[in-house]
Amino acid sequence: MRVVVEMSILVVGTVAFDSIEAPSGSVDRVLGGSASYFAVGASFFHPVQIVGVIGEDFPREHLDMFASRGIDLAGLQKEKGPTFYWRGRYHEDVNVRDTLELQLNVLTGFRPRLPESYRNAEYVFLGNIDPEMQSEVLDQLRGSRYLACDTMDHWIQGNRPGLEKVLARVETLVINDSEARLLSGENNIVRAARGILKMGPKVILIKRGEYGVLEFSDSSVFATPAYPLEEVFDPTGAGDSFAGGFMGQLARSRDHSQRGLRRAIIYGSVVASFAVEDFGLKRLDRLTPEEIESRFRQFLDLTDFHT
Amino acid sequence: MRVVVEMSILVVGTVAFDSIEAPSGSVDRVLGGSASYFAVGASFFHPVQIVGVIGEDFPREHLDMFASRGIDLAGLQKEKGPTFYWRGRYHEDVNVRDTLELQLNVLTGFRPRLPESYRNAEYVFLGNIDPEMQSEVLDQLRGSRYLACDTMDHWIQGNRPGLEKVLARVETLVINDSEARLLSGENNIVRAARGILKMGPKVILIKRGEYGVLEFSDSSVFATPAYPLEEVFDPTGAGDSFAGGFMGQLARSRDHSQRGLRRAIIYGSVVASFAVEDFGLKRLDRLTPEEIESRFRQFLDLTDFHT
Numbered sequence: 001m002r003v004v005v006e007m008s009i010l011v012v013g014t015v016a017f018d019s020i021e022a023p024s025g026s027v028d029r030v031l032g033g034s035a036s037y038f039a040v041g042a043s044f045f046h047p048v049q050i051v052g053v054i055g056e057d058f059p060r061e062h063l064d065m066f067a068s069r070g071i072d073l074a075g076l077q078k079e080k081g082p083t084f085y086w087r088g089r090y091h092e093d094v095n096v097r098d099t100l101e102l103q104l105n106v107l108t109g110f111r112p113r114l115p116e117s118y119r120n121a122e123y124v125f126l127g128n129i130d131p132e133m134q135s136e137v138l139d140q141l142r143g144s145r146y147l148a149c150d151t152m153d154h155w156i157q158g159n160r161p162g163l164e165k166v167l168a169r170v171e172t173l174v175i176n177d178s179e180a181r182l183l184s185g186e187n188n189i190v191r192a193a194r195g196i197l198k199m200g201p202k203v204i205l206i207k208r209g210e211y212g213v214l215e216f217s218d219s220s221v222f223a224t225p226a227y228p229l230e231e232v233f234d235p236t237g238a239g240d241s242f243a244g245g246f247m248g249q250l251a252r253s254r255d256h257s258q259r260g261l262r263r264a265i266i267y268g269s270v271v272a273s274f275a276v277e278d279f280g281l282k283r284l285d286r287l288t289p290e291e292i293e294s295r296f297r298q299f300l301d302l303t304d305f306h307t
Numbered sequence: 308m309r310v311v312v313e314m315s316i317l318v319v320g321t322v323a324f325d326s327i328e329a330p331s332g333s334v335d336r337v338l339g340g341s342a343s344y345f346a347v348g349a350s351f352f353h354p355v356q357i358v359g360v361i362g363e364d365f366p367r368e369h370l371d372m373f374a375s376r377g378i379d380l381a382g383l384q385k386e387k388g389p390t391f392y393w394r395g396r397y398h399e400d401v402n403v404r405d406t407l408e409l410q411l412n413v414l415t416g417f418r419p420r421l422p423e424s425y426r427n428a429e430y431v432f433l434g435n436i437d438p439e440m441q442s443e444v445l446d447q448l449r450g451s452r453y454l455a456c457d458t459m460d461h462w463i464q465g466n467r468p469g470l471e472k473v474l475a476r477v478e479t480l481v482i483n484d485s486e487a488r489l490l491s492g493e494n495n496i497v498r499a500a501r502g503i504l505k506m507g508p509k510v511i512l513i514k515r516g517e518y519g520v521l522e523f524s525d526s527s528v529f530a531t532p533a534y535p536l537e538e539v540f541d542p543t544g545a546g547d548s549f550a551g552g553f554m555g556q557l558a559r560s561r562d563h564s565q566r567g568l569r570r571a572i573i574y575g576s577v578v579a580s581f582a583v584e585d586f587g588l589k590r591l592d593r594l595t596p597e598e599i600e601s602r603f604r605q606f607l608d609l610t611d612f613h614t
Binding site: 092093187188189190212222224228229230259263265266302304305306 | 330399400494495496497498501515517518519521528529530531535537538539566570573607609610611612613614
């Protein structure tokens with residue numbers, strides 16, 4: 001008999017093969033995608049359900065890895081054809097990357113279908129996919145939930161009306177700084193956030209890579225630096241790992257107060273800081289809850305100037 | 308009878324006329340220079356003594372402004388010829404600027420001479436000038452002091468031996484992130500700081516503009532975001548204002564512990580955040596101690612995730 005987890009975190013996003021070149025080395029066709037990073041990052045805190053699509057070439061070992069982390073794969077659809085594929089190269093300055101190849105493959109025409117057991121998910125993260133798919137997920141949900149979404153320049157420029165509909169329905173937008181500027185038409189990041197708050201979300205989380213995260217709401221501004229690392233092996237998935245840690249901690253604590261949000265932002269930053277320490281999902285795969293708590297305490301020491 | 312302030316903060320650096328074009332407007336030949344910004348920033352916390360050079364064209368009103376803030380001008384030498392002049396333009400993204408014109412004028416051949424009343428200064432900041440001049444200031448000092456210095460790409464590339472001699476003699480280096488990378492030859496900012504720590508300074512403060520400040524020592528890492536501003540009118544002098552607030556608070560508190568350093572970094576960040584709110588020194592000129600303390604408390608709220 002299957003146990004239905006009513007209070008799970010649902011994520012919709014990509015499951016991908018990534019080929020990555022970076023100054024520290026390169027890897028070929030490793031597991032990637034926004035839903036993968038999010039799900040693994042969140043799984044340290046709370047049960048997760050994935051909605052996404054994979055191709056016929058998707059190996060059993062990746063499914064086993066997800067399952068071993070308690071990630072529910074009932075919503076992971078398998079379609080004819082190859083899995084979504086991304087190939088990219090990071091510069092000497094790893095904040096800059098070029099996309100060398102992008103094959104949508106089974107993502108073309110993907111329509112998310114939520115299994116019955118997913119429809120009561122209380123925490124929902126709409127990863128960076130077509131806003132139409134994000135809306136289709138929202139349409140299939142029941143009851144009150146904490147909804148967050150991500151997006152990217154491609155959708156801001158290519159499907160703004162669709163994106164605006166999603167923004168009007170979510171509690172929180174997680175977005176990087178250049179995309180926040182693009183979405184709002186404001187160069188200054190504070191004004192950019194204020195502009196986006198008018199589009200619907202109550203909370204805007206602006207990811208600034210190695211510079212950390214800014215949180216804006218109508219009544220509060222919070223800023224945290226990123227954890228300073230001696231080596232960033234592979235920044236791929238840092239933003240989705242952040243979102244996973246953030247939503248995971250929110251779901252674990254059920255504390256949506258400003259204090260709860262801030263602590264969740266730090267947990268997200270902790271998970272992201274580990275994610276970039278090795279290629280693909282390697283570091284998260286060997287990460288322990290103790291390491292997460294230890295680095296959370298290090299964040300306190302890193303940023304504290306009152307005591 | 309003149310009262311000699313034994314425990315003053317001494318700064319050597321440029322006193323300049325700046326012409327600035329920015330997206331928010333432009334100004335012509337306003338008071339600028341590293342020593343000017345530092346001195347005004349520090350004057351909210353502690354008495355300051357300036358070492359520098361001005362030309363015959365330097366107007367009385369600027370001297371009166373310094374004097375009205377209790378800034379000692381006995382070490383400000385007046386030479387034949389025009390004052391140092393800089394003209395620059397900020398891009399729509401105000402993190403990027405071009406130097407359009409640079410006239411060294413009286414700065415050419417400047418040899419700093421410390422008045423007797425300056426030689427016991429306890430806190431000394433060597434602003435961004437030729438390392439040879441920085442060394443000449445150190446040579447004229449007596450007794451034990453808290454020494455800090457700034458530098459820039461021009462000296463890192465043009466007089467590295469001279470700069471290394473200065474670095475071996477100072478407690479603290481205040482430097483921006485791209486210069487830290489250049490000085491260390493390391494792209495990663497943590498490794499860059501570790502490399503510079505081996506050159507002499509016990510503390511490295513890395514300025515990251517709108518992204519805040521990192522502090523590295525052998526035993527501690529501290530990171531703070533910058534205060535998020537809705538409008539940055541003119542970033543000129545932000546780094547020197549930061550250094551002024553930092554050294555000013557150190558001198559006021561006489562607390563050189565890690566806690567004291569961290570609080571001084573926040574005070575520096577507070578002063579810098581005000582400096583960029585108007586052109587040139589305009590905002591600092593009308594700033595009040597109450598505003599500084601109020602924004603310091605806002606920094607606590609901005610960054611706090613424990614309470």
